Amino acid sequence: xVLSLSCRKKLACCAEGTEGKIVELTTDNxxxxxxxxxxxxxxxxxxxxxxRRPGFVLQCGYTWVALDLELAVCIxxxxxx
Numbered sequence: 001x002v003l004s005l006s007c008r009k010k011l012a013c014c015a016e017g018t019e020g021k022i023v024e025l026t027t028d029n030x031x032x033x034x035x036x037x038x039x040x041x042x043x044x045x046x047x048x049x050x051x052r053r054p055g056f057v058l059q060c061g062y063t064w065v066a067l068d069l070e071l072a073v074c075i076x077x078x079x080x081x
Contacts, residue, residue, distance in 0.1 A: 007078065007079055007080075008023060008076060008077070008078050009076070009077060009079075010072070010073055010075065010076060010077070011049070011056065011058075011067075011072045011073075011075040011076075011077050012056070012069060012072040012073045012075075014049050014052075014077065014079065015049070015052075016049055016050065016051060016052055017048070017049065017050075018048070018049045018077075018079050019046075019047070019048045019049075019079060019080070020046070020047065020077045020078050020079030020080065021044060021045060021046045021047065021077065021078055022041060022042065022043055022044065022045045022047060022075055022076070022077055023043060023076045023077060023078045024043055024075075024076040025037075025041070025042075025043065025074055025075060025076075026074055026075070026076055027074040029074075032070070032071060032074055035071065036071060036074065036075070039065050039067075040060055040063060040065065041058075041060070041065065041067075041075065045060050046060070046061075047059065047060045047077070050064070055067060055068055056068070056069070056071075056072045
């Protein structure tokens with residue numbers, strides 16, 4: 001029997017190497033939402049967090065995306081525990 005536990009948290013709180021999917025963009029700021037969507041950061045997108053410092057670097061498919069803390073705190077993710 002295989003148990004699958006998931007953990008939902010902010011991208012900004014994740015450790016390097018975390019893999020999962022983006023669940024929700026949690027901001028009412030249209031400018032930030034537009035920027036994230038323009039970068040391909042959308043709910044349901046699988047990702048891997050490659051680096052946290054000096055900025056957050058995500059791998060989404062074959063694309064690498066760099067984000068600052070202001071954007072990373074707006075992203076709720078679900079990762080395997």
